[in-house]
Amino acid sequence: MISMTGFAQNDIIINNIKYNFSIRSLNSNKGLDVGVKIPRYLFNIENEIRKHINVKLVRGKVDFRILEASENNQIKIDQQKLKSHIRILKKISPQSDDGAVLNAAISLPEVYSKENKKIDSNDERRFLNNFKNLLDKLSRFREKEGRILKKEILTYVKSIQKIVKKLHKLEKIRLADKKKKILKNFSSLDKIYTIDESRLEQELLYYFEKNDITEERVRLEHHCNYFISIIKDDKYVGRKLNFLCQEILREINTIGSKANNFEIQKNVILMKEFLEQTKEQLQNIL
Secondary structure, eight states: OOBSOEEEEEEEEETTEEEEEEEEEEOOSSSEEEEEEOOGGGGGGHHHHHHHHHHHHOSEEEEEEEEEOOTTOOEEEOHHHHHHHHHHHHHHOTTSOHHHHHHHHHTOGGGEEEOOOOOOHHHHHHHHHHHHHHHHHHHHHHHHHHHHHHHHHHHHHHHHHHHHHHHHHHHHHHHHHHHHHHHHHHHHHTTTSOOOHHHHHHHHHHHHHHTOOHHHHHHHHHHHHHHHHHHHHOSSOHHHHHHHHHHHHHHHHHHHHHHOOHHHHHHHHHHHHHHHHHHHHHTTBO
16 A cells, blocks of 8 residues: 655755756546646656656656756846847836936846856756665655555444444344334234234234344445455555445445434444544545
């Protein structure tokens, strides 16, 4: 089991410039959504970066960035552009003093340009290798998170299993009490009306079959066992287990509607709580 959430970062120095690499992964219901933000001069390696993310991460909302963090990253003023903007501003506002015009022109982002970087194929390879190391680091983080979530989810599902076993005993008590109550009511009518014992037996059988939860209880137990086998053996389980949760909820709801018994209804509510906690954690699972 692997989590969709994780974070990793590291730094590297190339050509005396320090770069910060960071990658963040969040849960997503739309497959894989990748965002890549890197300097323009690294455009040649962007497709390679996206390809590795697609293969390695499979699902999630992923944001990868390379930022220049070095003080050697010098910014220059384009004097021609600055003079051009000053002339335009003076035409627009001739009454303004020179200092105000200069301040306004300098505040425009177009007058600045970063020093051109010379990146060769060896540098690109270093960028890619550092990215791959970072991607491995994120994968290990997601696997660790997945192991934590796996333990938590198993606790919830096993709690449901324990309640399912309790239902078997509660169901026997419920049926015995219901049968006793019905027969008591009929015994009082027996003094007034003639009761067909054969017909009464058929009606009672129909009534108890209609309200019997054995089938739902068995299916619920089977679903829980299957859930645990998937979570232990499979790697990418999020979607499959979400679908199985719907089946588990269907059986729990049917038991609740059929039971008409306070003790069973209490346990139905508990099972729903555990299932809701399970579904909440599954939103983060790959």
